[in-house]
Amino acid sequence: MGVLVSDEMDNAEGGEVREFTVPTEGIDRLDVWITGLCEDFSRARVQGLMKAGRVKLNGTPCLRATAKTKPGDVVTLEIPPPVPAEPEPEDIPLSILFEDDDLLALDKPAGLVVHPAPGHLTGTLVNALLYHCPSLSGIGGVARPGIVHRLDQDTSGVMVVAKSQRAMDVLTREFASHANIRKTYLALVHGSPSPLEGRIENLIGRCPFDRKKMAVVERNGKIAVTNYRVERALASLSLVHCQIETGRTHQIRVHMATTLGCPIVGDAVYGRPGWDKKLVPIPRRQQLHAWRLELKHPVTRQPLILEAPIPEDLNRYL
Numbered sequence: 001m002g003v004l005v006s007d008e009m010d011n012a013e014g015g016e017v018r019e020f021t022v023p024t025e026g027i028d029r030l031d032v033w034i035t036g037l038c039e040d041f042s043r044a045r046v047q048g049l050m051k052a053g054r055v056k057l058n059g060t061p062c063l064r065a066t067a068k069t070k071p072g073d074v075v076t077l078e079i080p081p082p083v084p085a086e087p088e089p090e091d092i093p094l095s096i097l098f099e100d101d102d103l104l105a106l107d108k109p110a111g112l113v114v115h116p117a118p119g120h121l122t123g124t125l126v127n128a129l130l131y132h133c134p135s136l137s138g139i140g141g142v143a144r145p146g147i148v149h150r151l152d153q154d155t156s157g158v159m160v161v162a163k164s165q166r167a168m169d170v171l172t173r174e175f176a177s178h179a180n181i182r183k184t185y186l187a188l189v190h191g192s193p194s195p196l197e198g199r200i201e202n203l204i205g206r207c208p209f210d211r212k213k214m215a216v217v218e219r220n221g222k223i224a225v226t227n228y229r230v231e232r233a234l235a236s237l238s239l240v241h242c243q244i245e246t247g248r249t250h251q252i253r254v255h256m257a258t259t260l261g262c263p264i265v266g267d268a269v270y271g272r273p274g275w276d277k278k279l280v281p282i283p284r285r286q287q288l289h290a291w292r293l294e295l296k297h298p299v300t301r302q303p304l305i306l307e308a309p310i311p312e313d314l315n316r317y318l
Contacts, residue, residue, distance in 0.1 A: 015081040022073040030055065031065040034077060046077075051211060054078040080118040086142045087116050092128035097306050102167040102299045103160060104133065104146075107308040110156040110285045115144045125159075133163060140168045149175045149247065154266075157185070157290025157308045162298065170298035178245060182294035185242040185252055186231070186310065188287035188317055189262040190275050192238050196230040200255045204248045213269060214250040216258050224248040226255045232318065237265065239318060252288060264288055265317070279317070287314050 020037060027033040031050065035043045046055070053061040056076040057069065069075075092112075098105040113120040116127070129136055129146060136145045139162060146161040148171040162168035174180050205221030207213040225245035232239040240262075242252050250270070257263035257270040266276055266283030276283050293306045310318075 016079040018077040018079065020075045020077075022069045022071055022075065024071045026071060027069060029065045030057075030062065030067060030069070030075065034075065038077070049077065049079070054080070081121070086137070087124070087126045087130060087145075088122070089131035089134065090122060090127035091131050092123065092125075094128055094132055095308075097158065097308065098304065100163075102162070102164045103297060104129075104163055105158060105160045105293070105304075105306045108151055108156060108159050108290075110154050110311065110313070113153050114150040114159075115147060120153075129161060136161075136163060139163070139165055140172070148172050151290055152250070152286075152288075154285035155288045155290060156311050156314075158293040158306045159290070160293065160295070160306070164299070167298040171295075174295070174298075175247070178247070180296045182292075183244050183247070183290065184292040184294075185244070186289045186291045186314070187240045187242055187252055187256055188265045188314060189238050189240055189256050189260075190236065190265060190272060191262040192233055193228065193230055193240060193256075193260045193262050198228060200224075200226045200228065200259050202259065204251060204254055214248070214254050216254060222246070222248055224251045224255070226252060228255075228260075234317070237317060238262065253286065281316070284313070287317070289314055 018038065031043055031046045034046045034055070035041060038046070047065065049055050050063055050065065053063065054077065055062050057067060058074055095107040095109070096104065097107055108125060113124045114126065116122070116124050126144060126147065139145050140147065146163060146168065148160065148162055148168065151157060151159060160171065162171050202224060203217050203219070203221030204214055204224040205217040207215035223246060227243045227245070229241045230238050231241045240256070244251060253264055253267055253270045257267065263271040265271070265279065265287040267286040271286070289308070289311060291308060291310070295304055296302065297304055
């Protein structure tokens, strides 16, 4: 058995930290050993914490269950706090583009997380929506009320939210099938795509070498389609108009960086930090903006065209 150093320390996120020392007889697999010591955790849960960098061996994140250990090594397990079942309303300003009894459209600023998750338990769009519209609670579930699609934290632009269950049902179905939905983004990229206009269609799936990233793959992926057109060619940058037919995770970011070789300015995951540092000012986030969303109103079925103005941080490069 391992020696339990402490199982009630707090971590910086308000969760729990458990520490163990490797016994003199050694261990074969970290995940199996930790699971044996933590009866409240499954092996899959421990493996998930390892992949997230929350299992440390002598202070260094340990991502491999078969990592070499020696007697006396200290293994630290960082357990994030649970996400509250019901987010609390928070008075966070919203930039509203359209609103009626069934639908709300807004311009999401960069930096705003859509719904609570470990590391972002408060200050999210959901918290703001519950304050703005108290009746939203429970529509489509208590954790993500009204949410039918999402944008990355650092992507700005148009989002719609269902304010009634009938709107939720229709929008959920149409966003899943892409029926009656047309999404157009503006992306500021390094270089100039060649050709200047085209259609990208390939498979996108989890990167086999980094599970936190997406990648163009030959199998075990989903069809991703992006129609692009260069709107404006600048000195070393291009403003690209991207109309997507599918909504895969990080789709535009992967297509710009991998398929076209023109990564989005400021993209910390798929971009080129060295190129970003040459820009004035240095970008603080990925320059991707959900500019226009065309859809049918979920109840009246009238066509809606919603546009979010180009944000200031993107506009200063144009």
